[in-house]
Amino acid sequence: MGSGNKLNKVVTNQLVEELKNFLDVDRVSQNSTVLEQHSKDESYHTPSLPDVVVFPKTKEEVSQIMKLATKYETAVVPFGIGSSLEGHVIPLKHGVSIDFTRMNEIVEVREKDLLVKVQPGVTRTQLNKALKKYGLFFPIDPGADATLGGMAATSASGTTSVRYGTMRDQVQNLEIVLADGTIVHTGNLAVKSSSGYHLNSLFVGSEGTLGCFTELTLKVYGIPEFTIAHRAVFTNFEDAVEAVTVIRQTGIPVARVEFVDVESIRVVNKFEGTNFPELPTLFFEFQGNKSGLMEDVKLTKQILDDFHCVDFLQETDNAKRNQLWKVRHNMAYSFIHMYRDRKLMSTDVAVPISELAGAITFGEHILKDSGLPGGIVGHVGDGNFHICLMINPNHSEDIERANYLNEKIVEYALAKGGTCTGEHGVGIGKKKYQQQEHGQSLEIMKKIKAALDPKGILNPGKIL
Incomplete structure (x- = not known):
């Protein structure tokens, strides 16, 4: 696969025939729809078709697939359900896509x-x-x-x-x-x-x-004995982020704490039909013993008040609590449905918690300057935040603006001792920042890759 081209037809046919020798015929597919499904994930990155898709059921079958891939020096890309956000499952060098959905025991x-x-x-x-x-x-x-x-x-x-x-x-x-x-x-x-x-x-x-x-x-x-969810509203996001920092410093065992900016609240209100105050908002969850939790909640509320919290909602009812978190989880999908002619691009950086307020301030300014629709959400309890951008992938100006914004956000995070990705992974989109983030350590990674995959057939074009 050194040339990076699709396998020629003769080699592809030979490989497919050998795959069919030990896999059921219906578990080796070159159907155009199946190939298209395995050419992409949920990211904005350009799809690329595999030569063939296989559906193993056992580790022995996966082992045999890898042996054939080594024999034919063809790329292999593992595939789950395609929900990744940085092009991880896109077969850039074509080859074999291994779909693991039938290994689900x-x-x-x-x-x-x-x-x-x-x-x-x-x-x-x-x-x-x-x-x-x-x-x-x-x-x-x-x-x-x-x-x-x-x-x-x-x-x-x-x-x-x-x-x-x-x-x-x-x-x-x-x-x-x-x-x-x-x-x-x-x-x-x-x-x-x-x-x-x-x-x-x-x-x-x-x-x-x-x-x-x-x-x-x-x-x-x-499973925790008791769970409480809260929504806390502020007039500015600096107060919201600083409140989280103090809560963490006090050692209160928060299970979840999420930040959502004004534009994101506005979009989710339209999409979900909710009427949340359109102000910077924190979503909290506490889990554990009921009596202990109530003390934690009391102290948390005192801290929030110190940072000028203007509205505080508590939910203990399971259905209402789930609805509250459904809103947070559906934030990206709210943007997608509100801007149906555009595609979601989500940045993903993490910084030390002490740098988070400054990072979000920087993010707010650069998002506004980009002119692109979008909002900021984040797992502020661990310093990770995202700018959700809605871009038209067919418009070069949108792509340029989005890439510029992403680059500046990453540069800011790295300058503050952070990382280019807190959870989405490197894939295609963050590959170019690996040298800047890891320095000489990147050479160690390359040596490990070469030792374990000397022919470079495992998901080529990703991370390194």
Whole structure:
């Protein structure tokens, strides 16, 4: 695949015939609709068709696929449900798209160990439905009902990361098929280990460039006894962000805290039919023992008042609480539906919490200067925020403005000791910032990639 061109027809036919030798005919597809479905994700990046799409059911089949890919030196791109936001699953070098949706079994629930083993095609909603009868849940919630394999590949996080961390913190063990078809494990079932390099962290976030996940062992948690949601409204976003900083400093165990700017509230009011005050808003959630939570909420309210909170709503009813968070999760889709002739581009940077107010101020100014419709939302409890831009991908001026805005936001974050991506991943869009962010460490990453994938067939064109 060194040339970067599609496989010639003869080689493609040979590869397809060999794939059909061990996969059912209906699990090897060159149907134009199937190819088109696997040519893109939810990002604005240009689609690219794979040569063939395969649907394995076992790790042995994935191993055999990789052996054939090595033989024909063809690109391989793992595919979950295509909900990624930086072009991760786009087969830039064509080749084979491995669709993992048929590897969707929950293999084992180890409730006493607070662990679960799943295949990569299991979605987070599917997992939580299965865990509910054990009184357990899986906390990582990126908004989309993504596959767990895809979430691990991008080290996804979301609204709950302020309390539970990211996917990287939840992975106990991985079963991975390497480029040559070798099947390896990266961890164990023990609560802790001081043995060897931490391979879990190496592969989580590798975006399919180092191997294909075929099984994940994940940490799970007891369902909280009591949950309370709040909405706090401010006259300016500086007060809102500073309030969050103080709340974190006091050690109050917040489960979720999200910032939404005025334009985002305005758009969601139109789309959802809500009547939220069109002012900078924080969404909170607290989980735990009821009596303890009420003390936490009381202290939080005092802090919010100190920062001139002008409206405070509390919801303990499950349906109303879910509705409150539905509004936050549907923020991006509200923009998409309000601007149907445009496509969503979402920036994704994270900065030290002490730098967050300045970063959002900078973001507000540069968004206004761009002239593009959009808004700012963020997981302010961990310093991660997004500018949701609505662009016309067919208009070069829109693309130029969006790219300029994204570049300036990233440069600001890196200058403050932050990162070019807090949760979406590198993919295609953030590849150009890797040298600036990582410096000489990028050379170590390249050496690891070369050692594990010497022919460069695993998701080429991503990260590096």
